[in-house]
Amino acid sequence: MNVAVTFARHRNRPVETMKTYCVDKSNALYARAKSVIPGGIFGHYGGSVRDGGPKFFSRSEGAHFWDVDGNEYIDYMCAFGPMILGYNHPVVDEAVRAQQRLGHAVSLASPVMVELAERLVEQVTAADWALFGKNGTDATGLAVMIARAATGREKIVRVAGGYHGVAAWMRAGSAGAIPADSAAVLTVAWNDADAFERLINEHGNTIACFIASPYHHPALADSELPANGYWQRIEALCRANGIVLILDDVRAGFRVHLAGSNRAFGFTPDMICFGKAIANGHPLSALVGADALKQTASEVFYTGTQFYSGAPMAAAIATLDELRKFDAIGRMNALGAKLNSGLIDVAKTHGYELIASGVPAMPYYRLANVPRTTHFAWIDECVKRGVYLLGYHNHFLSTAHTEADIKHTLNVADAAFGAVEKPA
């Protein structure tokens, strides 16, 4: 496999918990954080904090990062997705520095915005145009507004348990949300096209859009791939009823298919939301769509101070270039498949059944038939041994992960199982 860039290989580390493993510096910094930041660490990063685990990184390289106590980790979270080519990728970062030398936010747009839009239109099958933001929420929020403007309808259909960011319509029941924010949002179960058809029959011509990720990757539950024919029925129902089909490819984008994850599942959305991996960790999101929505998209005012900076756009072009230089999708998924089967085997030797779900490049792990505390205990033991996993979220492979990383991870997982107290 022709991997364009080779990162420095990590040192061999002992599999057993190092005598020196401690997170004292993380904990001290976390205490300081709590005095000046609500919750200490907020948002989804706050949700990943574990008592005995690391809280702050000090540096990162390739598929690895180091915490502030100096512990090194093979990272299977990839910053929750953005890192896809390896941390501090030299080609991407040089593209960023070159653009930054020209300017950051400037009073006019940068030519690189046009180049990136052209690139996305060329690469992403469903894209005739592109708009840019910073976070996935910017793209999903804009997508539903365009759908509402295009159809003159208000209702949004989404999949129960799906996550499309923190825009008001996504916040039903959360602190700070009001009922009106999501009064026009309907939910259906994943893989249930019949339920979608029933909703259409019930709500007539009031549904503006259907939005879902290419496959179901909720938190705290197994990922679920689309059933045979599911997306084709969803697409047909949308077409027959004038409903805009929005693919939220923020999380899975560029780990399933470089031309849009829909290509792997045989359907064509009207708009696709991209974010996370699009610029290998530089802040960018994008909404792309079909010509039929272009005029409407130009009429929906949506903007942000930081939407126009060229450097993250240059990072995106470099990232997309690098991903095309070899079979990046194949590599990440092959590594993920090897990790999955290895972990399943290791678990079995300790009497556990490990379930790996989702696409192999984004595996969600669950120990079956044990209390959730046992699953988290195993995750914690892996983290202590230098393999960074989370207990409640899908993981991510990158092209910087190596066979050696996988092999070491399996040894760590084995030792971690040995350290977990077996449930009665």
Added chain:
Amino acid sequence: MNVAVTFARHRNRPVETMKTYCVDKSNALYARAKSVIPGGIFGHYGGSVRDGGPKFFSRSEGAHFWDVDGNEYIDYMCAFGPMILGYNHPVVDEAVRAQQRLGHAVSLASPVMVELAERLVEQVTAADWALFGKNGTDATGLAVMIARAATGREKIVRVAGGYHGVAAWMRAGSAGAIPADSAAVLTVAWNDADAFERLINEHGNTIACFIASPYHHPALADSELPANGYWQRIEALCRANGIVLILDDVRAGFRVHLAGSNRAFGFTPDMICFGKAIANGHPLSALVGADALKQTASEVFYTGTQFYSGAPMAAAIATLDELRKFDAIGRMNALGAKLNSGLIDVAKTHGYELIASGVPAMPYYRLANVPRTTHFAWIDECVKRGVYLLGYHNHFLSTAHTEADIKHTLNVADAAFGAVEKPA
């Protein structure tokens, strides 16, 4: 005046329209843009496009940028505010590069997040805590959610014509918005505390928050400073009625007072939204607030893929450091005052009355008693001569602007008035 960093001085340029002035490359790129981006250039950058004007920059330095045709401009838009120390400020950008060498988006937060939160709490009078986002919309959206969660009330009071980003509650009447988005939003006229009191009497204990900028700086209209006693009455009404007082300091922040623009107007908000200038063009926004709201702030889930990157936070610390090294506020406002009085004088010699409103560091210009087309024609003639102004928005001074820039600008303005056809 001890200015820490001196940028390369621009070359002396002729005041008359250069024979070579053309925007052919901008126009060609704009045509390409239109084929792949709805509207060609979207959002507020799209709104600033003028037929004969530049559309894309090629590089920037200090208070100047160059368009893709090679035309140089003294820039009084400062990227709509973010640029405050000069483009490509060496100290800020080195802080960015140093943090970027450690990592971009990584699976854990960066220690610099804690350092920046501590710094804001130390520097900003009303701040006991800080949270971070990318754009002003992230901060204003989070602020109103915290206010709703803290009060258990739904209604938001804002000032008519004020701008607080593109969150759903701000979008009344715009394409893609639905009535429910802003059904709980009430508006009052600027500087009308009586109207706010009437709203309170009318709506009882249903008002969660009052949100406004420190002074009124709408688009397409003169800026208005607070009347004597206005903010004190607003603050007293909020306190007496359990209404959360939110200051949207995204646009004016760090050009009025380094400890929060409220300090210049003698009041204390419960939360302040910062963005734009906080990191000299690197993508960051912040919400800071009082201890009384800290617990609630920790309960409102708000997040984004790109919220945790250290580099823009390092940029913010460096920017705040630089702004404290000398009297930055005094310098920007003194330069703005000189520009204002000079432009007023120049206008008078051509028989025009030029109105300059707002704080001097953020002047809004309007030619009185002439059609708007005449005002725009004068702006266009200034742009052609290398002074970048907009006809419908306040401008921004930076610490990188020089007395020479001001002097040259006045000469350009004079020539521009001479080139404008006098209205009958």
